[in-house]
Amino acid sequence: MKLSATFAFILAAAPFIAKAENNDPPKKKKRGSYLIELPASLNTSNDSAKAITLFQASDLPFKPSIQVGAIVHMFASGEQTGFSAPSNDKTAKDWNKGFSIYRARVLVGGQLTKKASFFMETEIPSPIGIQSNGEKNVKVSPIILDAQLEYTFTNAFQLVAGMQLVSNNRNGLQGAAGLMANDFTYFQYPYNLFANSPLQGNFGRDLGINARGFLANDKLEYRLGVFTGRNVDGGAPLRTVGRVAYNFLDAEKDYYYAGTKLGNGKTLAWGAGVDAQATYYNLSTDVFFDHPLGNAGSITVNAAFQYMTGGTKLDSKYSFATLIPKQTVQFLELGYYFKKTKLQPWIRYENQDVSADAAQAGAVKPANFDKINSSSVMGGGLNYFFNGTGTNLRLSYTTRTYNVATAIADDYTKKTFGQLWLQAQFFIF
Template identity: 85%
Template sequence: MKSAILIITLSSLSFIAKAENDPPIKNKKKKGSYLIELPASLNTDSTTASVSLPDIDVPFKPSIQLGAIVHMFVSGEQSGFSAPSNDKSAKDWNKGFSLYRARVLVGGQLTKKASFFMETEIPSPIGIQSNGEKNVKVAPIILDAQLEYTFSNAFQLIAGMQLVSNNRNGLQGAAGLMANDFTYFQYPYNLFANSPLQGNFGRDLGINARGFLANDKLEYRLGVFTGRNIDGGAPLRTVGRLAYNFLDAEKDFYYAGTKLGKGKTLAWAVGFDEQANYVNYSTDVFFDHPLGNAGSITANAAFQYMSGGTDLSSKYSFATLIPKQTVQYLELGYYFKGPKLQPWIRYENQAIKSEPEQAGSIKPSSFDKVNSSSVMGGGLNYFFNGTGTNLRLSYTTRTYNVATAPDDYTKKTFGQLWLQAQFFIF
């Protein structure tokens, strides 16, 4: 006689593979069941039967998770890509190898409702810099350090150093980008300590509320942050975002830039970012959906209006720091699931339309031309293992208005070529 096989299934615990950024599973008090396979010799209509188990208390144990993300590339970049000029040397190509990102990720569950996340970063690439010098030794910095407490699905609080933005691209995870890097203009004033908003690679210190309503279709984010503060008395920076998902819900803290055919997403959002007389209003649309038998399409578009205002009397004024402008952005790609290839294109445009108070001693029309620019590019991604391991080849151009004489400008375009490898685990 075959020996009986006892299979224990606990319906409360899901060990199904979860999204890479999901928090660890939280232990809960649930009821389970036994599934018993009976010997075939027994005269029954079925060879299986089930019996109920009593409620089981599973004690909570704190957990921790480690990971890393690395971007390294070989590149060629014309000197004028970052510092445009009419000098002939601006067309010269700088070549070299760079370690662009090297992050260590640490996360964990502290209690059934509290979790934390920390992340380090190198503050500048290791390799050839934009000035042509070689940088070989960089001390890491703390990039993220946040504590999250989940009161309910509709209300969570995240406190600490965290990614801050009112638009989708500014809230994407670096591992899930479709293009080779983040956009140039989606949060251009929040990148460094000497930026107008005194950010840290898009991060800021503060507290953020987040939640999901309407069957997880509607997501809100609303937070207050330090922003620019020169004497401890500055008004707080307020950032908000409201997104509606018409198809699948999105609950990851960091948005994906492409989903490689996994799921169906159509999300539309509006957002704002304000401090003192600085305002930033935005709207964005993201679409990721299977298209045909070959694979899936990804489209990501956004529009922003920004201004530092015209009040020059306040010591907290942004008037001379952030000129009035609009930003348009579009990414479009298609993932071929068979060969695991994804071609993509990107377009961005930063159109400065400054007020006289913002341009200072420069005529506004001249100020606008010098500070406006656009970016176009495209590339091809190969995914060995999704976002875990991939290779990206890209060519990007940036176009400026370069002065040739007083009130006379000509458009100059400079190129950048990257071959980037990524590995990511968390």
Template identity: 85%
Template structure:
């Protein structure tokens, strides 16, 4: 099997080299030279015009682009928001300032068809942590490191460390979020190296195919990734997604969480994420449309079904790592273009319904209650310069079933306030 994979890889590389080295066989035609920057960089195409020199006569020159994204905020969070227990009071608040994201982005065009993207990140916020301690020194890590080759509009390959998800919110760019942060339940098992899927902030190592069909209305993504691997022999993780855009086409690698009235989007998608006996089926709908003279509406909804299966015999089993569950997600906002304000609301719910084999001996009713939770919140965004510079004020609550006695639970709700500033340039 490994020999076959090696053979396919070498064959693909040889085809890429040949495609780059072969001279064009068609006659030279006078046209404008279109430089298509990598879709993964979420930038507009750049067109060089006004020259009498035929485009094919211009020698290719590799290019590079550098940028940054920073999220910093002042916050207040009630004790128990991230880790509730019966002895934690919802009256206590942790307050402080944090540098939440500090990323350096580097991308560029290597050949006419090959591009790369590299991104760093701080692995934990600088400032006050959820445990109340202050974190002041963090070494950056590699977040994304990917190589993209465009064979055609219908077939591209992206290899390396990249964002992996079967749903839209999990594939959004951090700079284009509508809410203050990503959904709580899009990365519950793929966030850190000690998570069941051994992820890296939603990233994984592998090869991803992507393309556009039907006049760019239909997009597919299909990839194989490392996933959870404890001894080098685990089956690969497979992730797929099929999306159809009924209005404007979307070709960015990272999806937008809101478009601030630029364009008209109605997209529906379905996807899957699987490894060994773990499965995640999802469907999502995204709607962004100018509504009235005042501005535009944004709605983003998703549903997921997950389970780690019930097979306990395999060493690669996810049965005790990912219980059976459903996840519901909804964001709704309206952008007032004249005053550059966008109020939004969010609802999320993680409903655990574990099988007996998944609970480790705990009663399923108790297991389900303790591990299920919901999130509600809202906020107000002010866009100085779109996604480039903005300010976000949000209040979010998280509700848990907290045990008070044997087989007895009470609902407790904890709050979080963020005032977040963002700047982004690329």
């Protein structure tokens, strides 16, 4: 009994003794895999009880945990018919109007052991409400979007296995809840969205194993994985995706990147990546800057460049030559968050510039093929954050410009079509 009281007294008095010897802040005491932080100042009437509770908590056996959440994007919209399918027809300028649930996900995650965790997520495969073709969709069965298991061997080496988000660039690895613009970009992974896409993806997801880790005081992150990719007979080569990113200011350790941080922290990150399978490869580089600017708020800049091609070998069993033409993609987002009013205006520019080789264009003249498949996107909007990424409202107007064939042979003209969204988001996890 005397020993217990003495031990409690030592724990309770330790902060005062340390403070008398130096002015360093309180340090975290490591015991096993737990961190115990002794408070800077203790209430003397409860010093012993608090100290003993903190000590005993470190010896508690591990218990698995689980958490459930959801993210929903719903909106009122107006979209010109030619926005998704360009045409010279006069009706292409007509506006489709309606209400939709665009994204509705249930998230389930948990800690299985001290080093193993899992994450699952569902999604609706198509919007509920008015679709791009003007038809109304009222009943949708959910699908499994993510299903992954992560094991942390060390801070420098982790493995993630299962259905997961796959990309060699930052925007393709952003979480839907942390977007700055109204949605993901159009061209960051245009060939990995659906089962009938060249890479047979699932909204940017693929099945495989991904290694990830942090080096240089968590400033340097790497990701390297092998995935199924396109496979029609079980014998296809694996898809390889790799990325490195260096954070010059604050470290970023979240699996899904943020598209804006609303002034929380200081981030300057540069990244580069590769995505390849058979004759296809995609090289990318990106930069992200989020930093307080002035007393009013913070600025966010997100930019990327990609070069991709499906190759020119037509005799390969798994050739992407006719599926992915040679092209470059440029992307830029710029926004400013006013912390007092919780408003964030933003603008976005994207450009897909196709320059196909003759083998990739097939029977179409390469010059015409390039014009038909190239397009650009410009837009802007205003976000209001009721509660950060938890609950917010986004008003946006986006235009998409195509080269549309005229009645004259080999002649094209530029046509621009608009899309207006008023989107509400709620997210909890």
